[in-house]
Amino acid sequence: MSNVALSELNGFIAIADHKSFRAAAKLLAVSPSALSHAISNFEARMGVRLFNRTTRSVALTEAGERLLKRVRGAMADLDEAVADVASMRDRPSGTIKISASEAGATPLVRHVLPSFLTAYPDIHVEIIVDGRLVDIVADGFDAGVRFLEAVPRDMIAIPIGRDMRFVAVASPGYLKAHTPPRAPHDLARHHCIRFRFESGSIYRWDLERHGRTATIDVPGQLTVSNMNLAAGAAAVGIGIAWVPEDIITAPLKSGKLVRVLEEWSPPFPGYCLYYPANRHPPAALRLFSQAARAWAQAQRHGSRALNVRRDEGV
Numbered sequence: 001m002s003n004v005a006l007s008e009l010n011g012f013i014a015i016a017d018h019k020s021f022r023a024a025a026k027l028l029a030v031s032p033s034a035l036s037h038a039i040s041n042f043e044a045r046m047g048v049r050l051f052n053r054t055t056r057s058v059a060l061t062e063a064g065e066r067l068l069k070r071v072r073g074a075m076a077d078l079d080e081a082v083a084d085v086a087s088m089r090d091r092p093s094g095t096i097k098i099s100a101s102e103a104g105a106t107p108l109v110r111h112v113l114p115s116f117l118t119a120y121p122d123i124h125v126e127i128i129v130d131g132r133l134v135d136i137v138a139d140g141f142d143a144g145v146r147f148l149e150a151v152p153r154d155m156i157a158i159p160i161g162r163d164m165r166f167v168a169v170a171s172p173g174y175l176k177a178h179t180p181p182r183a184p185h186d187l188a189r190h191h192c193i194r195f196r197f198e199s200g201s202i203y204r205w206d207l208e209r210h211g212r213t214a215t216i217d218v219p220g221q222l223t224v225s226n227m228n229l230a231a232g233a234a235a236v237g238i239g240i241a242w243v244p245e246d247i248i249t250a251p252l253k254s255g256k257l258v259r260v261l262e263e264w265s266p267p268f269p270g271y272c273l274y275y276p277a278n279r280h281p282p283a284a285l286r287l288f289s290q291a292a293r294a295w296a297q298a299q300r301h302g303s304r305a306l307n308v309r310r311d312e313g314v
Helices: 006-017 021-028 031-047 064-088 104-121 172-177 184-189 227-237 249-254 285-299
Strands: 051-053 056-058 096-098 122-128 144-149 155-159 166-170 194-195 205-209 213-218 222-224 241-244 258-260 271-276
Touching: 006 021, 006 031, 006 064, 056 064, 056 166, 064 122, 096 104, 096 285, 104 271, 122 285, 144 285, 155 285, 166 205, 166 227, 172 258, 184 205, 184 213, 194 227, 194 241, 205 227, 222 227, 227 241, 241 249, 271 285
Parallel strands: 096 122, 096 144, 194 222
Antiparallel strands: 051 056, 144 271, 155 271, 166 241, 166 258, 205 213
């Protein structure tokens, strides 16, 4: 096969993604009949059917699945190459699409993006907040923000946060009515506030002390899907919560919450910005990752401010 037009491949991918000729045509700003005709000609030249069509549905054939798997990455590389060259102007441009948890995105929005967006007015950043651990490549993201331990090994990871700790906390009233736990196995006799991921799985508490570890599926009447809510539930005496230390600074200081099993709460690496190692990052992402790295380094050295300097040579 020769003379495959990029428009045909773009049309093919759009139909596969939306499972609809009409939706794909709207995205590509062409008529459904024109798109259908183009794909029919494409299939005829290839000598193989790519889609099974009915009046109500569109689905990839086995051949279509194989083609999609091969061309999606190639088209993404082409887009990145064009964007990279275009960004070599005096005003770097492009769009960076990032998947992040709310807690992971917050420091970027508060501390990195204000000066970054001012320095690069033609760069757009889109942050999709999602509690699930997504495959950033398969889902079309340029980068992600997650705990370092959750980042796949084939990614470049840039630490953007301090080491963190999960801690077990309860209200003084709860601990007055219940004997405080002295070891992880004591949690079996307590009311614990459980946490459920968006995937549906229950978070098991991982405790560690001097090399000894304990992973516990704690008991409890209350299950939540938000760490702040878990901390709030502990503060009103519902039970013991296992939450990030940085979200309970105020209630610990005021005495509304008290630590338990503190020696079983070791630190672990915090949030990082990550992106595929096997692809050359577009200039916009490269500049953003540099800004994030600079802010993180400033935090480690005690600096409170970050000034992003435009690099005219990019």
